[in-house]
Amino acid sequence: MKEGIHPNYRDVCFxxxxxxxxFVTRSCAPTKEMVKMDDGRELPLFxxxxxxxxHAFYTGQQKSVDTLGGRVEKFRNKFAHLSKK
Known part of the structure; x- marks a missing residue:
């Protein structure tokens, strides 16, 4: 590898x-702070x-838009009384 052209790819604590x-993963993310881990390592902190x-999607707290009804369903509900004669 050429020197000086590659980003600093290292373990980072997010x-x-x-x-x-x-959680710890490898990243090129720029950091200014360091954190001491339980195993004694000192890692960059992001x-x-x-x-x-x-995040609500992963925890199951997100509400689905499908259960609230779409635009067509809202239109049909709003004007249902006009089609019945």
């Missing part, structure tokens, strides 16, 4: 700010607003 969930542990 932390979810909403619930404190941490803060996230949401992760799979707090």
């Amino acid at each position: 932390v979810d700010l909403s619930n404190g969930f941490k 803060k996230l607003e949401t992760s799979s542990e707090s």
Whole structure:
């Protein structure tokens, strides 16, 4: 590999700010802070607003749009009394 043209690919600790969930993966993400892990390693820290542990889609708290009815169904319900003579 050529020197000086590749990004710094290393282990990075990502932390979810909403619930404190941490996970380590390899990344080129730019970081300024470091964190001490339970196993003694000191890794770069990248803060996230949401992760799979707090996102509504993955936790099952997301409401499905299909259960609320679509535009056609709303139209039919709104004007159903006009079609019945």
